[in-house]
Amino acid sequence: MIRQKRVRMYRIADSAMLMLAITTAVLASPGQTTTSDFLWGAGYALLTLLILEARGFYGLRLHQSPVDMIARVFAATSIAAMVLTFSHAIIDNEPQIAQQTLRLWVFALVFLGAGRLGITFDRARALRRGETGxxxxxxxxxxxxxxxxxxxxxxxxxxxxxxxxxxxxxxxxxxxxxxxxxxxxxxxxxxxxxxxxxxxxxxxxxxxxxxxxxxxxxxxxxxxxxxxxxxPRLFEEVNNRVEVEHLGGVPLLRAATVDPKGWQFAFKYALDRIIAGLGLIAISPLLGMLALAVRLSSPGPIFYRQRRVGLDGREFDMLKFRSMRVAESSDDFVPQGGMAPGGVEGVDRRTRVGEFLRRTSLDELPQLVNVLRGEMSLVGPRPERTRFARSFEQHVYRYGDRHRVKSGLTGWAQVQGLRGQTSLADRVEWDNYYIENWSLWLDLKIALMTVPALLGRQSVE
Known part of the structure; x- marks a missing residue:
C-alpha cells in the first residue's frame, strides 16, 4: 500500500541521513578516531530513531509544517544527546564527552532535518503537479x-x-x-x-x-x-489542548482554553510593544528611505491612514506607506461571492514605488507604530475596514469572535495562503483557530512562516 511504502521510505531515509551525520561527526573530530567513537555514534543514531518512533514521527499526519517538523527533530536529537551524555559519563568517563556529544547532536540535527525537509518539499511539489495521493x-x-x-x-x-x-x-x-x-x-x-x-x-x-x-x-x-x-462532535470547541480523562470506561474531553483577557495575552501584548519599539529603532534608516521614495513618487502624504476594527470592536487608524495616487473620492468596492476584500480594488492607482511596496509588503512597516501604541499585535487576525467589518459581523459565522484579541501585522490565515480576495469564511475559521490554540510557540511559528509566504506573493491586503 502507498501509505506503508511511504512510511518505510521515511524510516530508511532518516536512518541513512543519521548514519551519514554520525560518520561525518566522528571523522571531523580533532582527535584520533576509534572504533568506540563509531559505536557510540551508532548508538546515538539508533536512540534518535527510537525516540522519533515513540513520539509518532512516522505516523502520517494530515499536515505538518516544516517548522513543526524541525521542532520534533530538534526534540528527538536533543533527548538522545542528553541520554548519550549521561550514559557516556557512567560507562566511559572521558574529558571530551560534552564536545563529542555536541558534535554528534549538531550534525544529526542538520543532516536529519535537511533530509526530511527535502523529502517533504519534493513530495508536496509532486502532489501539486498531479501525482495521486x-x-x-x-x-x-x-x-x-x-x-x-x-x-x-x-x-x-x-x-x-x-x-x-x-x-x-x-x-x-x-x-x-x-x-x-x-x-x-x-x-x-x-x-x-x-x-x-x-x-x-x-x-x-x-x-x-x-x-x-x-x-x-x-x-x-x-x-x-x-x-x-x-x-468530533462540537468540533468548533476542540483545540490542541484537549486532555482525555475517563469516567469508568467513558472518555471525557477536557478542552483547556486560553483567556484572551488573561495574563498570557497581557504578556504577549507587552512583548509586542518591546519588539515593535526595538524594531522601529533598528529599521529607522530603511523607514526614512521608504518615506522619501513615497514623497517623491507622487503628490500626497507619506502615510495612508485607514479606519480599521480591532480588539473588542474598537476602531483605530491603521498606518501604511501610501502606495497609490491620491483619489478625489473614496472607493466604493464591494466584495462579492463570500470573498474577503483586499489587493487592488477598482481602478489601479498604484505608483511604481507603490507597486514595489505592496509586492514586498514594505508598505505595512508603519504598523509597528500601531503595535507600539497598543492598537495592534505583531501576530493576530488582520484588521478589517470598518464598513466591511460591521456588515460581516451580521452575515459571516463567528466573524465577531476574531475581535477577542488584537489585530496583527501577520496572522495564521495569511500564512495559510488566505490573503487578499480569498474566502472570507475560511479566513475567519483560521483566525478563530489561532485564538483558541494560541501559544508563544504558535506566534513564533507564524512569524517564521511569514518569511517564505512573503517571497512569492502579492500584498497581504
Whole structure:
C-alpha cells in the first residue's frame, strides 16, 4: 500500500541521513578516531530513531509544517544527546564527552532535518503537479463532509485524494452533484468500496446512521487495514489542548482554553510593544528611505491612514506607506461571492514605488507604530475596514469572535495562503483557530512562516 511504502521510505531515509551525520561527526573530530567513537555514534543514531518512533514521527499526519517538523527533530536529537551524555559519563568517563556529544547532536540535527525537509518539499511539489495521493473515502455527505472534501481538493499537497462519500441518506439525491464526488453507497458497502477503489484513508464526519452502525464501520475499517480519522462532535470547541480523562470506561474531553483577557495575552501584548519599539529603532534608516521614495513618487502624504476594527470592536487608524495616487473620492468596492476584500480594488492607482511596496509588503512597516501604541499585535487576525467589518459581523459565522484579541501585522490565515480576495469564511475559521490554540510557540511559528509566504506573493491586503 502507498501509505506503508511511504512510511518505510521515511524510516530508511532518516536512518541513512543519521548514519551519514554520525560518520561525518566522528571523522571531523580533532582527535584520533576509534572504533568506540563509531559505536557510540551508532548508538546515538539508533536512540534518535527510537525516540522519533515513540513520539509518532512516522505516523502520517494530515499536515505538518516544516517548522513543526524541525521542532520534533530538534526534540528527538536533543533527548538522545542528553541520554548519550549521561550514559557516556557512567560507562566511559572521558574529558571530551560534552564536545563529542555536541558534535554528534549538531550534525544529526542538520543532516536529519535537511533530509526530511527535502523529502517533504519534493513530495508536496509532486502532489501539486498531479501525482495521486491516498484514495480517501468520506463517511457522511452532509455539510461537514462536503467541507472536508472541498478542503482536500483545494490542497492536493496534503496527499489525500477524495473519491466519494459513504452515506445511506445523503443530503443530495443526484450522486454526481456537489464537489464532483459521488455517493458510493451506504455503510454496508464499505468493504466493496474499499476494495474496488483501493481506499487507504477514511474520514468519518456526521451521518444519520445510528451510533452502533458508525462504531461497527470504524472497527471494520481497522480490520481492513484502512486508516481512520473522526471529526468530533462540537468540533468548533476542540483545540490542541484537549486532555482525555475517563469516567469508568467513558472518555471525557477536557478542552483547556486560553483567556484572551488573561495574563498570557497581557504578556504577549507587552512583548509586542518591546519588539515593535526595538524594531522601529533598528529599521529607522530603511523607514526614512521608504518615506522619501513615497514623497517623491507622487503628490500626497507619506502615510495612508485607514479606519480599521480591532480588539473588542474598537476602531483605530491603521498606518501604511501610501502606495497609490491620491483619489478625489473614496472607493466604493464591494466584495462579492463570500470573498474577503483586499489587493487592488477598482481602478489601479498604484505608483511604481507603490507597486514595489505592496509586492514586498514594505508598505505595512508603519504598523509597528500601531503595535507600539497598543492598537495592534505583531501576530493576530488582520484588521478589517470598518464598513466591511460591521456588515460581516451580521452575515459571516463567528466573524465577531476574531475581535477577542488584537489585530496583527501577520496572522495564521495569511500564512495559510488566505490573503487578499480569498474566502472570507475560511479566513475567519483560521483566525478563530489561532485564538483558541494560541501559544508563544504558535506566534513564533507564524512569524517564521511569514518569511517564505512573503517571497512569492502579492500584498497581504
Amino acid at each position: 491516498l484514495n480517501t473515502l468520506i463517511v457522511g455527505s452532509g455539510s461537514v463532509g462536503h467541507l472536508i472534501a472541498q478542503r482536500l481538493v483545494a490542497r492536493p499537497e496534503l496527499g489525500l485524494r477524495p473519491i466519494g462519500f459513504l452515506d445511506k441518506e445523503p443530503l443530495i439525491d443526484n450522486t454526481e452533484e456537489r464537489d464532483g464526488l459521488p455517493v458510493l453507497g451506504a455503510s454496508w458497502d464499505l468493504q466493496e468500496v474499499v476494495q474496488r477503489y483501493n481506499v487507504e484513508q477514511v474520514i468519518v464526519t456526521f451521518s444519520t446512521a445510528p451510533h452502533a452502525v458508525m462504531l461497527n464501520l470504524i472497527r471494520r475499517c481497522r480490520e481492513l487495514g484502512v486508516e481512520v480519522v473522526v471529526v
